[in-house]
Amino acid sequence: MRRRLAGISLLGVLALTAAACGGGGGGGGATPADGPVTITMWTRAATQTQTERLVQAYNSSHKNQVKLTVIPTDNYQPRIAAAAGAKQLPDVFAADVIFVPNYTSQGLFMDVTDRIAALPYKDKLAPSHMKLGTLDGKQYTLPHTLDLSVWFWNKDLYEKAGLDPEQGPKTLKEFARHATTIHDKLGEDGKVHGTFFGGNCGGCYVFTFWPSVWAAGAQVMNDDGTASLNDQPVMTEVFRIWRELYEKKATGPTAKEEQGPTWTGFFPKGEIGVMPMPSTTLGLMPKEMKIGVTPIAGPDGGESTFVGGDSVGISATSEHADAAWEFLSWTVSDDAQIEVMAKNKDVLARTDLAGNKYSAEDPRVVLINSLVAKGQTPYALRFGQTYNDPQGPWLRLAREAVFGDAAKVAQLNAEITKSLQQ
Known part of the structure; x- marks a missing residue:
């Protein structure tokens, strides 16, 4: 059973504690309405496109309506905190799946266990998202948008380097060999690089290294998210392979300082041979680019992915629970998942629809959708401070492992565990 928080583990959202203590975690109910109901919804800008598509399709086909507010991603957590403290949360709000356990711990989402149980495809909902939306055996959220980490390879650069353009890497070691070959054969002018990654992010x-650990059957944390395993053999081997790529200059000159905002911008320019990428970028690639997609593998094989994206739930204070659920349950229906999400090459929230009529047109999309059932989303109540914060212990460990003194990893791993347990 997961421990409950004494205070929220998100930067700048301590006001949530007061909101929870104020009774925000009640079961909630629906206020009867004589006519159509308009519910309010919040989402962060990072998932604006997919959310707007769903809302527009729902509003055009239902009497009840959804009024959507999109909030800048960097401001989203503080806005949720302020609204919770004032008991002014919208009827429905989405959240980065990583942070959903923080919100469920504080009682901000309504318990929808019985409603989910009535769905005929309840066992086909994205398992990682469902896991993080469950607390003490009760379910609070549905998958909303999904983004997976995969390996992309540039078929034209493969062919120019003498590699088989139709065969992407099956292991991390093979990934490194491919990247090194492209660097050695095509990198003389400094415009083409074997691979790239966000070395200061x-x-x-x-998002890109941990799936190699999972693919090898290992873990990066314990189940409760209170102990770091980032000093264990598989993670050490993953770091070693990437360190060698950097030392061979196969990663490009700016990887060490890349802080995240532009790390996916080089592959679409045709400058990178093979690299880990968010699956959502596939539809944004230049139409003329010949791109292969393959699962992230461990050093010697296997496959996995980091299942990111957002989950969505009904706020515990909503007075329109029935109308809110009508919308949420529709978003994971066959109609919404196929005619809205799949039609636009988005990753589906259900594992039983991976081979639908739209995805079937592109085997890469089918592969991406199939990984939803194989990937993982790590659980830790203090994930943000520990792993995402630029001043946190994880980034220091990763940079020492890849660029600095690998002997410091054990000490820094202990600091990660300490941060997770605060």
Whole structure:
């Protein structure tokens, strides 16, 4: 059973504690309405496109309506905190799946366990999102948007380097060989690089390195998210492989200082041979680019992915629970998932629809959707401070492991555990 928080583990949102103590965690109910109901919804800018599509499609086909407010991503957590403290949360709000346990711990979402149980496809909902939206056996959220980490490779650069353009890497070691070959064969002018990564970005490391650990059957934390395992053999091997790529200059000259905002911008320019990328960027790639997609693998094989994105739930103070649930349950229905999400090449929230009629047109999309059932989303109540904060212990550990003194990893791993347990 997961421990409950004494205080929220998100930077700048301590006001949530007061909100929870004020009874925000009640079961909630629906206020009867004589006519159509308009519910309010908040989402962060990072998932604006997908959310707007869903809301528009719902509003055009239902009597009840959804009024959507999009909030800048960096301001989202403080806005939720302030609204919770004032008991002015919207009827429905989405949240980065990593932070959902913080909100459920504080009682901000309504318990929808029975409602979910009535869905005929309840066991087909994205398992990682469902896991993080569950607390003490009760379910509070549904998957909203999904973003997975995968390996992209540039088929034209593969062919020019003498590699098979139709065969992407099956292991992390093979990934490194491919990247090194491209660097050695095509990198003389400094415009083409074997690979790239966000070397000064904590979130980039967890999104792209951790799946190699999971693919090898290992873990980066214990189940409760209170102890770091980032000094264990598999993670050490993953770091070693990436360190060698950097030392061979196969990663490009700016990888060490890349803080995140531009780390995905080089591959679409045709400058990178093979690299980990968010699956959502596939539809944004230049139409003329020949791109292969393959799962992230461990040093010697396996496959996994970091299942990111947002979950969504009904706020515990909503007076329109029935109308809110009508909308939320529709977003994971066949109609919404296929005709709205799949039609636009978005990753689906259900594992049973991976091969739908739209995805089937592109085997890469089918592969991405199939990974939802194989990937993981790490659970830790203090994830933000520990792994995403640029001043946190994880980024220091990763940078020492890849660029600095690897002998410091054990000490820094202990600091990560200490941060997780605060």
